[in-house]
Amino acid sequence: MSELSELYQQVILDHNKKPRNFRKLENANHTAEGYNPLCGDHLTIYVNVADDAVQEIAFEGSGCAISKAAASMMTQAVKGKTREQAEDLFKEFHLMVTGELDEEAEGNSLGNLKIFAGVRDFPVRVKCATLPWHTMHAALNKEDRVSTE
Amino acid sequence: MASIIDTPTTNAATDWDVERIRADFPVLHQTVNGKPLIYLDNSASSQVPQVVIDRGSVYIEQEHSNIHRGVHYLSQKATTAYEGAREKVKRFISARESRECIFVRGATEGINLVMYGYGRKFIGEGDEIVVSAMEHHANIVPWQMLCEEKGARLRVIPMNDAGELLLDEYDGLLNERTKFVSLIHVSNALGTINPVKEMIAQAHKYGVPVLIDGAQAAPHMPVDVQDLDADFYVFSGHKMYAPTGSGIVYGKAALLEKMNPFQGGGDMIKTVTFEKTTYADLPNKLEAGTPAIASQIGLGAAIDYLNSIGREQAAAYEAELLRYATKRISAIEGVRIIGTAKNKASVLSFVIDDIHPHDIGTILDQEGIAVRAGHHCAQPVMQFFKVPATARASFAFYNTKEEIDVLARTIERVIEIFS
Numbered sequence: 001m002s003e004l005s006e007l008y009q010q011v012i013l014d015h016n017k018k019p020r021n022f023r024k025l026e027n028a029n030h031t032a033e034g035y036n037p038l039c040g041d042h043l044t045i046y047v048n049v050a051d052d053a054v055q056e057i058a059f060e061g062s063g064c065a066i067s068k069a070a071a072s073m074m075t076q077a078v079k080g081k082t083r084e085q086a087e088d089l090f091k092e093f094h095l096m097v098t099g100e101l102d103e104e105a106e107g108n109s110l111g112n113l114k115i116f117a118g119v120r121d122f123p124v125r126v127k128c129a130t131l132p133w134h135t136m137h138a139a140l141n142k143e144d145r146v147s148t149e
Numbered sequence: 150m151a152s153i154i155d156t157p158t159t160n161a162a163t164d165w166d167v168e169r170i171r172a173d174f175p176v177l178h179q180t181v182n183g184k185p186l187i188y189l190d191n192s193a194s195s196q197v198p199q200v201v202i203d204r205g206s207v208y209i210e211q212e213h214s215n216i217h218r219g220v221h222y223l224s225q226k227a228t229t230a231y232e233g234a235r236e237k238v239k240r241f242i243s244a245r246e247s248r249e250c251i252f253v254r255g256a257t258e259g260i261n262l263v264m265y266g267y268g269r270k271f272i273g274e275g276d277e278i279v280v281s282a283m284e285h286h287a288n289i290v291p292w293q294m295l296c297e298e299k300g301a302r303l304r305v306i307p308m309n310d311a312g313e314l315l316l317d318e319y320d321g322l323l324n325e326r327t328k329f330v331s332l333i334h335v336s337n338a339l340g341t342i343n344p345v346k347e348m349i350a351q352a353h354k355y356g357v358p359v360l361i362d363g364a365q366a367a368p369h370m371p372v373d374v375q376d377l378d379a380d381f382y383v384f385s386g387h388k389m390y391a392p393t394g395s396g397i398v399y400g401k402a403a404l405l406e407k408m409n410p411f412q413g414g415g416d417m418i419k420t421v422t423f424e425k426t427t428y429a430d431l432p433n434k435l436e437a438g439t440p441a442i443a444s445q446i447g448l449g450a451a452i453d454y455l456n457s458i459g460r461e462q463a464a465a466y467e468a469e470l471l472r473y474a475t476k477r478i479s480a481i482e483g484v485r486i487i488g489t490a491k492n493k494a495s496v497l498s499f500v501i502d503d504i505h506p507h508d509i510g511t512i513l514d515q516e517g518i519a520v521r522a523g524h525h526c527a528q529p530v531m532q533f534f535k536v537p538a539t540a541r542a543s544f545a546f547y548n549t550k551e552e553i554d555v556l557a558r559t560i561e562r563v564i565e566i567f568s
Contacts, residue, residue, distance in 0.1 A: 003182075003515065008512075039523055041537075125507070
């Protein structure tokens, strides 16, 4: 089960069990809903943007362990970042989980998000990991709803 | 874990030589992620025995040509094989005549054929169509499309928490506005076997024709359309050991005759001028264009195979697998079975507290176990049970109790990982 333990690492399981920033953000000025019709993952991302930066970000919803942990860790990673930095991080994350970025060899700002590198060995689960990121991107760009399938 | 193995309850099941049966299915003999494949996704698509593969190969290697339109040797061979398969289908479901058996791509296309050919012609504004709460999308969406187009109304027979239809409520839904009833025979998401014979009789009291979606029934139990008195009966070949692209719409000849064609094109015509076309007789009227000849011939071979192994015995063995799996899996703490009808086919849908079915599916896959994780194209069923999705193990007569033991152990491992 080596690939499996690569996917379901303790940190991911912990974020699944106790997701961080898991709430509605009352003062959000950007929100979007993400939905993966394939598995029923469904979440709402709330962002408060001021001075072109993500001041606060939170999420609500239900989904698999991978999507929930990805959302939880994403909120931690992008809080305080400029919009551009948040979008860049999304690009790097996406490249990593689709196997187009070697997170160890090539320069990046992924930090502890590298824990999701194992997802690349499970192609059908890539959408689970990227759903929160697509939804954040939609929120920042004022799209209400995003669907990954 | 202590053994909770039941002693086999029927002779048919005891006599079932599962190893001999497994030898007929080449795909089963492989490893996945280093583990022997345990294929428990039979409700999505079942595996194909060597005799069916061989029959398709013979067509491609020795008989390939178009049907119904050549005077040459190969075309006659292909036409004979294709029409021979139709004859086998006729006997398989006890239709009166083979022209009542229309070849389609699968159950979904079959329902759409009836919606377009019958529904659009005979259902209008204010009319009502009755389906059940446990339909899969293929038996909801086409009727919704028709309702939207015609201003008709879709009525839904409710079910109880076990996943059984409420027949009194069904009776209450039928009235003079009811113009069509379309029901799933065996639920793909829950395994429930619906009492369709009684339900058809109820509808007939109002003169309402009934379509039965037998996609999950035909592989698991003998089907007699005359005994059921079904007006239409559809099923897919790829869920009953034939290749994809094969399937059947059975319809009573009188109904098929008064229907509009589904698609226009070659094969379905008698004469064509730019002013007017006259349609061919049944079954050709409803089969436009070149069909999936190899697949439909394969369906005929799959029927021969099912008859050769004994459908009653296969059903008895599958019932025993379901009993064993239900006992074994429901004994695991934290597991809830979704669909606990008294009368069930070999489908076991389940959820685990706080663990998403997709995570269950991924971990099972690492152990070589193929199950379906998702909404089973039956989102209203998921909404009813208030779950986003379920994991589903569906058993065929080539599965074994040992495989179920591995499934149970791996489910326990899933719970461990997430604890």
